Amino acid sequence: MRIRFTKMQGAGNDFVVLDETRGRLGLSAAQYRWLADRHFGVGADQILTVRPSPAPGLDFEYVIHNADGGEVEHCGNGARCFVRYVTDKRLTDRNPVRVKVRNGQISLALDPDGRVTVDMGAPVFDHARVPFDGSGLTPDRKLAWERWPLPLAGAESAPVAVVSMGNPHAVLLVDDVDLAPVASWGPQIERHVRFPARVNAGFLQVVSRREVRLRVFERGVGETLACGTGACAAVVAGIRLGLLDARVDVHTRGGVLTIAWQDTPAHDAPVMMTGPATTVFEGEVDVPDDLA
Numbered sequence: 522m523r524i525r526f527t528k529m530q531g532a533g534n535d536f537v538v539l540d541e542t543r544g545r546l547g548l549s550a551a552q553y554r555w556l557a558d559r560h561f562g563v564g565a566d567q568i569l570t571v572r573p574s575p576a577p578g579l580d581f582e583y584v585i586h587n588a589d590g591g592e593v594e595h596c597g598n599g600a601r602c603f604v605r606y607v608t609d610k611r612l613t614d615r616n617p618v619r620v621k622v623r624n625g626q627i628s629l630a631l632d633p634d635g636r637v638t639v640d641m642g643a644p645v646f647d648h649a650r651v652p653f654d655g656s657g658l659t660p661d662r663k664l665a666w667e668r669w670p671l672p673l674a675g676a677e678s679a680p681v682a683v684v685s686m687g688n689p690h691a692v693l694l695v696d697d698v699d700l701a702p703v704a705s706w707g708p709q710i711e712r713h714v715r716f717p718a719r720v721n722a723g724f725l726q727v728v729s730r731r732e733v734r735l736r737v738f739e740r741g742v743g744e745t746l747a748c749g750t751g752a753c754a755a756v757v758a759g760i761r762l763g764l765l766d767a768r769v770d771v772h773t774r775g776g777v778l779t780i781a782w783q784d785t786p787a788h789d790a791p792v793m794m795t796g797p798a799t800t801v802f803e804g805e806v807d808v809p810d811d812l813a
């Protein structure tokens with residue numbers, strides 16, 4: 522099947538964007554995997570699919586597949602690229618744009634400086650909704666909020682803060698992200714038995730109360746140059762741990778994201794994320810239909 526696509530990136534987290542506003546392409550998980558493949562396909566961390574509004578009061582639906590072909594709930598950098606795409610393609614003239622994602626809705630605005638600001642919704646801390654199983658573990662309460670000790674191979678234990686931004690995140694404090702064990706601990710945390718839906722693993726270095734460095738080993742992908750929901754989760758965790766102010770610049774390997782979250786007694790304020798969204802190129806490709 523021959524399809525048109527747009528290649529985009531936000532802080533180096535890269536996407537193949539597909540337009541299904543005039544009809545479904547009907548791709549299989551294997552075909553999404555092929556599109557994301559950097560050797561045999563186009564190459565991307567995620568595939569974003571734009572669909573028409575599913576309900577009054579919404580402008581679009583967008584669907585996200587990880588490079589492993591699995592559908593996921595949320596993608597922060599993808600959300601910014603999504604709004605750049607529907608605006609540049611003149612699929613809408615609304616600003617902000619209201620979009621349905623898998624388990625909720627988000628609002629996205631193009632800023633005058635060319636960046637995009639996304640209302641990412643409120644973080645979720647309820648373990649059942651993350652989902653996370655902390656039963657039998659004793660949390661570390663040395664800081665203002667708890668961290669849960671995950672046993673890893675080699676008898677090491679990783680103390681993680683647990684938060685959902687619509688998708689699950691485990692956030693680990695490290696002294697220096699350049700030296701963090703992302704390649705060895707990332708896959709173990711991603712598939713840890715305590716996270717039944719798997720998890721994105723964030724390695725957070727606090728530089729000051731307004732500046733952090735972050736690397737994320739993403740569920741279904743591996744380490745990416747940036748993760749938007751990971752940046753939101755890391756800043757929310759840092760604020761709840763008492764280490765960060767309400768507005769923080771997050772330095773990733775692919776660029777800077779600004780995250781703002783005003784903590785309240787109910788911890789239910791929305792997280793605002795601002796960052797870049799860029800079109801790289803457009804193309805057509807023959808997607809094999811005999812993939813296993």
Ligand SMILES: N[C@@H](CCC[C@H](N)C(=O)O)C(=O)O
Nearest residue numbers: 596597598688740748749750
């Ligand atoms: N790159 C994304 C997150 C994409 C989904 C994630 N890998 C998951 O499985 O939850 C972002 O920018 O948020």
